[in-house]
Amino acid sequence: MPLVLFEDHHWRNLAPLTLTRATFDVKAGARTFFEECVYANNPPNSAMVRKHLEKVTAERHGCKVNPGSFDSDAIFVNGLLHPATLDFSRLSQVSHTFAITSGGRLLAGRLPKKGAEHLQKCAFEGKPVNTKSLAVDKTTNVESSEGLLAEPWDLIRVLENALAMQTVAEQGSEIPGARIIGANPVVAEGANVEEGTVLDARQGSIYIGAGASVAPCRITGPAYIGMQTQVKQFAKIEKSYVGRDCRVAGEIEHSIISDYSNKAHDGFVGHSYVGEWANLGAMTTTSDLKMTYGNIKMGRDTGLNKVGSFFSDMSKTSIGTLVYSGRRIGVSSHLHGLVARDVPSFTIYGSGIGSKNAELELASAIETQRKVMPRRGQSMSKAYEQMMKDVFLATAQERKKAGVRKGKFSI
Known part of the structure; x- marks a missing residue:
């Protein structure tokens, strides 16, 4: 099941650390969240990032960055969400489109074509994702949101x-x-x-x-x-x-x-x-x-x-x-x-x-x-x-x- 990491607008909260790197490339302890995915034997297939980080992110990881189109079975995961808070194997078995949200932030989901295009546009421009516009089943997952970073001091807290x-x-x-x-x-x-x-x-x-x-x-x-x-x-x-x-x-x-x-x-x-x-x-x-x-x-x-x-x-x-x-x-x-x-x-x-x-x-x-x-x-x-x-x-x-x-x- 393809995994796609994306940036959400909270890159601004973590600035200036995130001016030179995607949100999933900020260290949370000894590993970034991208590295956590690799460590768990689930390396991301592609990523959605701000425009000025496209080429440098591709160099860092060797994966596709802002490719424009995505596999219909792809699971999209917020780059500020610790991968361990998701049961990726279970999510991969869900056959329909869905979105897991918290406080208006998209944590993870399987999205239809228009939803994926909206998500990439928002990541590319560094703007908030309109979760209400995603035409999918939505659920709020409190347990998953505990692994979600929002502020720079979260890096110290965890x-x-x-x-x-x-x-x-x-x-x-x-x-x-x-x-x-x-x-x-x-x-x-x-x-x-x-x-x-x-x-x-x-x-x-x-x-x-x-x-x-x-x-x-x-x-x-x-x-x-x-x-x-x-x-x-x-x-x-x-x-x-x-x-x-x-x-x-x-x-x-x-x-x-x-x-x-x-x-x-x-x-x-x-x-x-x-x-x-x-x-x-x-x-x-x-x-x-x-x-x-x-x-x-x-x-x-x-x-x-x-x-x-x-x-x-x-x-x-x-x-x-x-x-x-x-x-x-x-x-x-x-x-x-x-x-x-x-x-x-x-x-x-x-x-x-x-x-x-x-x-x-x-x-x-x-x-x-x-x-x-x-x-x-x-x-x-x-x-x-x-x-x-x-x-x-x-x-x-x-x-x-x-x-x-x-x-x-x-x-």
């Missing part, structure tokens, strides 16, 4: 449980010289874990990928360290995901550090999300708790009293950057000093050191990324470069509204 499931193993590995505490399995086959490392598996399992290099440090589970990643001496990583080919040090607590990103020096990142190709300078620290111990607000109440910040792909911080809780950091933004506000994409943020915020030139952002990618054995494709150009144009009004000026940045 992180520990997600990691607990994603690091499950039947048995651990032999790790000479490391001290393992607790009964949960610790897997580190093909990784170099140096003597003196403490692996605390009392609250969850720990997975360390092949080719990873771990200097003496402390890692508390559930935790996932990606392949080829370097964990530096005296690092403290707790209940977090660190992706492949990263460089990390200092303290990382209850956070996601995506592939190819650096936090290679002391500093604290807590209850935060860091996108791909980000670089956090020495002593960069995020706040994740108010002095009043009240809930963090990001436009509205998150319902959580611990929320850090959300750094988009290619964002960077200078030495000694301090970021208030609940901040959204835009694509290819450069941060200096104290950051107490959201930062638009392609912005050099200098307010925290007494300078005026300036627009980062697109050519400079592309050239920097072109230099960075080969350092991890990658190269910039034409699709990736065009995606950066499209995001730059799409976020121009955001910069204008925030008073970001054009011109040279100076300290």
Whole structure:
């Protein structure tokens, strides 16, 4: 039975993380929802995404993207819905068209031709799906909606449980010289874990990928360290995901550090999300708790009293950057000093050191990324470069509204 993942309009809620990737390509723990489908031996046959993400999404997955027509037996699944909340085998046996909805959002369904065309048009334009117009049997599935993401802080809310499931193993590995505490399995086959490392598996399992290099440090589970990643001496990583080919040090607590990103020096990142190709300078620290111990607000109440910040792909911080809780950091933004506000994409943020915020030139952002990618054995494709150009144009009004000026940045 063909599976089609689609984006719904809640990509806006998760922006700016979703400016450079489809909703199903945002990490929810150690895996994206696309990767969860593959892990469950049910890889998506095709996907529906916003126009500017078509080619880069096809490159990432090798599947059809916005193909225009779909198999009449296809099951359409929201890219922000955890696949495990659906009984896909049972849905595949339903012979008639149907739609599972929640709060006006389409969760999953088998749609007639016109319904599929409407869904693709909405995904392509990034607009809400009119579930009332779908001429199918509809049902509200409360159980399924529990696995539906709606806001960026949902990624923090579900992180520990997600990691607990994603690091499950039947048995651990032999790790000479490391001290393992607790009964949960610790897997580190093909990784170099140096003597003196403490692996605390009392609250969850720990997975360390092949080719990873771990200097003496402390890692508390559930935790996932990606392949080829370097964990530096005296690092403290707790209940977090660190992706492949990263460089990390200092303290990382209850956070996601995506592939190819650096936090290679002391500093604290807590209850935060860091996108791909980000670089956090020495002593960069995020706040994740108010002095009043009240809930963090990001436009509205998150319902959580611990929320850090959300750094988009290619964002960077200078030495000694301090970021208030609940901040959204835009694509290819450069941060200096104290950051107490959201930062638009392609912005050099200098307010925290007494300078005026300036627009980062697109050519400079592309050239920097072109230099960075080969350092991890990658190269910039034409699709990736065009995606950066499209995001730059799409976020121009955001910069204008925030008073970001054009011109040279100076300290």
